[in-house]
Amino acid sequence: MKFLPILFVSLVCLCSNAQIEKKQVTALKTSVKPIIDGNLDDECWQHAATAQNFVMFKPKNGTPERLDKKTTVKLLYDDEAIYFAAYLYDNTTDKIPLQYENRDQIGNVDYFAVLLNPNNDGQNDSGFFVMSTGAQADCKIDKKREDFSWNAVWYSAVKITPSGWQVEIKIPYSALRFSEEVDVWGINFIRRIHYLNEQYSWNYINRSKGFMTQYAGELTGISGINAPLRLSFSPYATVSNTWFEGKSSFDKSVGLDVKYGLSESFTLDATLIPDFSQTAFDNLELNLGPFEQRYEEQRAFFTEGTELFKKGNIFYSRRIGNAPVERHLVKEKLEDNEIITHNPDKVDMINAIKISGRTKKGLGIGFFNAITARTTASVRDTLKNTSRKIVTEPLANYNVLVLDQQFNKNSSVGIINTNVTRSGHFRDANVTALTYNISDKKDHYNIKGNLKISNVFDDGKYKKGYSGFIELSKIYGNFQFEVNHWRNNSKYEVKDLGFQRRNNTANYTAEFSYKIFEPNRTFNKYKISLDNKLKYLNNPNEYMGNEIELDGFFMLPSRFAFGGSIETNIGIQYDWFEPRVAGRYFKHSGILNTNAWVSSDYRKKFAYYAGATYGSRYGKNENYMAFNFEPRFRFSNRFYLIYEIFYARLKNEKGYVHNTEDKEHIFFGNRRITTLSNAIISKYNFNIKSALSLSFRHYWSPVKYSSNFFELTKDGNLIPSTYSNSHDENYNVWNLDLSYSWEFAPGSQFIIFYRNAITNKDNFSNLNYTKNLKHLFKQPISNNLSIKFIYYLDYNKLKTWL
Template identity: 25%
Template sequence: MKPFLLLFVGFFFYPLLLFSQEATKTIPKRIYTTSTFEGEAPKIDGILDDVSWNSVTWGTDFIENRPDENTPPTEQTKFKIMYDAKFLYVAIRAIDANPDQIVKRLSRRDGFDGDWVEINIDSYHDLRTGFSFTVTAAGVKGDEFISNNGNNWDGSWNPIWYTKTNVDSEGWTAEMKIPLSQLRFGKSEEQIWGLQVQRRFFRKEERSTWQRIPLDAPGWVSEFGELHGLKNIKPQKQVEIQPYVVTQLDTYPEEAGNPFRDGNDFSLNGGIDGKIGVTNDLTLDFTINPDFGQVEADPAAIALDGFQIFFREQRPFFVENKNIFDYEFANGQDNVFYSRRIGRNPQGYPNTSAGEFVDQPQNSTILGAAKFSGKTKNGWSIGVLESVTGKEFAEIDNNGTRRNELVEPLTNYFVGRLQKDFNERNTFIGGIFTATNRRLQDNLNFLHRAAYTGGLDFKHNWKDRTFYLEGNVVASHVAGSKEAIKLTQESLTHLFQRSDAGHVDVDPNKTSLTGTGGRFEFGKAGGGTWRYDAGIIWRSPELELNDVGFLRQADEVRQYANVGYQTTKSVGKFRRISARFSQFTTYDFEGNYNRIQYEFNGNMQFLNNWFIDVGAAHKPRIFINTFLRGGPRWRFSEENFGYAFFGTDERKKLRTSWGMVYSQAKQNNFQFLEVSGDVTYQPTNALRISIGPQYNSNPNKTQYVTQVDASGNTRYILGTIDNQTLSASIRLNYTINPNLSIQYYGQPFVSIGRYKDFKYVTNSIADNLNDRFYQYQPNEITFDSTSDLYQIDEGADGNVNYSFGNPDFSFVQFRSNLVLRWEYIPGSELFLVWSQGTTGFGNARDHLLQSLDNQILGQQPENIFLMKFTYRFVL
């Protein structure tokens, strides 16, 4: 443990030596004072000729934020804000000496292309969260919920508000009408809110702001100016009900003899989404029988390491306000709450005999779900989520005789999240609790009956938020049958059966498992050109989160440290330059020193807005506990990797970016080469076409295949794999107007793996690659094409000792969505969707393009035609 301790002490305390070297300059807070108005409210038409606007003065004197911070912008901007009992009204004039050059590109909601202006409002005045309302010169709306002091902008927040724009001889103008019911604020005779107004001057890729925010500031929301003059406004208790009706037709290739695959299925369904303002601070969201048919398909992926693949949440109910429930306790994607568990694929499969056909449900039905969330004026953030998924049955047909078997039980999911700000919003302490409870029957006893997780987290900022200390701890408890807990102990996340592990072993009599995890980190977030952080993460072997969270691997202690540099002014031919050096080491709970890695990353953006990203890493020590799936620790040879990407100006109608990642291990243990790119063409303001091809090659001399019993000895079988993958993401967006658009997404995907030179592990941690395995001689291994098995005769004595299946694979898939979306009135939508998919398993000996042709172009696809109609009632 000595290398770990020395590195951790050094990297953790070195920043303290620099504590006083850089001081953050306090920027005076600007104040805009609003007022009510007399007479009629302004007409929201983008033309600022209403008499009521004379009730307030202009806020102006914007300052450039990018690329040359704290200098006068090319063109000035000014704004007015006024209010009445129900609405906040905003007028913005974006002065432009050449109005014919204003860029007015169309897109769907939250498409921030071309010239735009936005207003950010911190109505909680907590210096961490805010509401952002953006409008482009073309009239496209954008709205986002800001959290984590500007480090997270959630575009899934879709409030009802109104806006129009207009171009005239002085530039362009925008009017906004924002219902107070869409904001969150407490009761007070006079409100003080955080305020920022920002403009993008597209031709020069220039940002200017009303309140100056230095590029070395520790955050975004904490640096806002202030909005004063809001007197006697009353919190608005909104009530929104949104029923939906959906019709769906599925077509697919008919399967002879299978009564469940007769060529087509039709369904009619409906449900309700709702939002109730319990107070103006806290909102109750609920859904009954939600439909997610218009959601884009997940990208195709293959994991040769056996671990589960993380997919981002795309379902609207779970995406909205997700920041309140977020609890990333470690690194990567580990999270106490992973909403994709709710409505997951059924985990059971029926027992069948030859000749039987199965209709297996694809997802668990969400009977209902509700969220109670928000933030009070005195700093309490509250989130409660409750969801119930129903029993799912597979239907089995045996020559016309039908029966049902349970494949997913009735399950209740609960998540509770609480945080409290204090110390003038510079400190918060919070907690989370999750519970999963299943009503199990005998055939599903391999699942946990109950799973509970609790956590505490905190963050403290000081010296004007320049420095911070944060941390969290997590404890988990799962309970179930002996079978369920044994399966958990033996799962890839835990591997208690690992043959060389002295600190864990499988207990077949256990009916519960309790573990812990956590993270502590210190860092510098602002002030000057340098940033740094250092910390420690741990996950005990018994930690288990995967009932309603996401945990890739337990049994790890990780130390890490990062040092970063960024310019705050243009330098020579560069707009921005940034660089980062990172280091980490890992251990397991037995004290095995498993890994150390050093990495450098750099980014340079030129004055012409082209960019270059480069990076390199050195991994002198790589031991993996999970590679042999319960076998001993495995050593990979020393590795070096590097990458380089470049991109053209993203504002241009024709733009592109390309890059390459290359990795090479010592003794040619493995290689990795990936080439990817993106080409986007926008021939008109309404049409955008893009394609993002990607190719990777990943040959490996020691790819895990399987494990077999050889006369009482376990053989861990490896092979030399030639793995190649080719895919392309294709997107087409046509926007008729800001409320009516057509979008297409498609992804062909093919991955081929061919194995040869099979071997078994002899000394898994040997320094020399060739000492780690014994490779079968030609007279010891034969392939039986009839059974598709490799037969092993160790010693070539004429006796077959064991066999294993042919691991070659060729996976081909095509997924696409064509969606017409029409927001015919604010908050109410019509979707027309056509989804198409093909999945095939080709010949691994074919080349990539041949497999793509045979399995996609040569196959009849499955189609889904869907129409969804929603109407939002605001009461």
């Protein structure tokens, strides 16, 4: 191997936890539960422990709280839950923003948050947010990420008074994972005063180094808990009807989600006969390049509590229930006179489970398993009028196992394995990754990386590949940097259960940045960064190109922000992937791209974002221009609308169109690509529990080729060719989702969902926008209406009903 995979070993001995001054609060056990109504007049609060003296961490760092904006928090506990009462003083209550949003949506509001870390490991917080409207949000927080896809069942209430606003919270132990042997919990409180653009914390947070999770205070006194069984059920039922091409199809399904606390620290999540019919649509785009497009996971089961499974970046959950692995081979298996009558583009999932948690000594364990159903395509012989099935995806099992050891409250090492086993002769795969992320005792420097090995078993052949990454960075102070190296070989493949765009490459990257943590007279904050990258083919060791980018972000005290970037390549660039044939490359000159954007204050009723880009290739008549505009209208605290328009034009781009069967002749075309996208996102909130939501997007991208085509020579140049096939494309995606959701009880929902969708690709690239729309609406339109009912049942409450 041509790189050092595990340089971190020499640094382990340097790592010990930085000594950060921590506040302490001792919780008292109560025999009388407070009523969660926001009034804070329960007798038990009079004897509760108190946390106060908050300090600012945004925009300034360490400034004491304002005298007229003090925050006082009281806390209690019993055998069922932890309770909090917060007094959020504010002598200008008319300025407290009250934009209604549903769960996990933080809009134009003030909020109070409790950050809990029962294992006190400095790396894994659970956040519970209560908005000034009374809405809730919850998330998992690690070093650099807040994951609001995690959901727990807990209780809160707010009340606005002449002297400010009050919050009352109950967090059941069933919402937490903890060891009864840990005497000291990590805890912090956060308050946002939105109209002042200020955020405060109880325990000081130094934004110039480390991460928020390392700055927790200490909660003591919680002991002798007779914690209840952590077991809940969420049965659901869905009925739907789809209309397409004059036909109507009715469907119904029932299923069950289960959460079970295997121990004080580990939880099992299971879904049986899952239903994802109401999942948000993907923002599909035209793809003429050699690489797969990546879309974010939208299914709740695969986004909630999955932070452990993201270690090593080899698990891409969209692979489960995606297109059948041999769907594209059906045409090749047709016999004479046969046609395809049905070829499903998705695989049904039968069930899935995940087990995750972390021991008191910091060992995180994650186990995931999913089973997908056998999928077949239907073909028919038009002469004999007979039909047969072709298996495109057999019964398959997807498995992930993670071990991640954290230490010193700022470091970790881990191993993750993914495995895909398909029945019969179909392709199987196994990938293992070793990961490390280590900071020094002062949180000044960090080294992280991974080493991955992939094994693929396909058609009686075995293929083994590797990939490695290492990065050294300075993570404190105004000036920061990171340098890294990444390399993989030609046999490295993770696409069965991971995401991969390319292999057989090597990159060297260095990024330098300067940013401020304290506002000055001109700027609230700013960051300037310079990024440099060298790209090589791994085998043979061939130079591919380089990238240099200067980027800037600036925000004024008024919350008006602006920025931009300049990106270029120096010298000749060698693209080894655009030709789509191994061993061949396309040679071209570098580009110069410039970008600029502005963004207004989103606290105002009208706000906007606007950006523009222009780029050109050196010495060529190839250029790119784009602009986007996003006005935001908040008509009231209940109703808002966001409109997004994006326009781009790429002129005289040279790109791959075809190659001969023997791969000796590769043809390129000269094309003009236009893209126009219009989108609307709107919501009307009846209250914090129910809302009517609209998501609309029309994406249009026509591609027009000139009549002159080219052939790629062995030395990477283009010469004129007599090739003359048509490759014009006209690509349209139309999506409209309208839904009503009502959270009628904690963890329980009633949802009515309507979807209108069209996807069409043809060669009518000469149509203007109006004629294109008329043509689009002549295509088959899919209409779907579904109703879903989910009910949350806690085992401990269920016992009292029986």
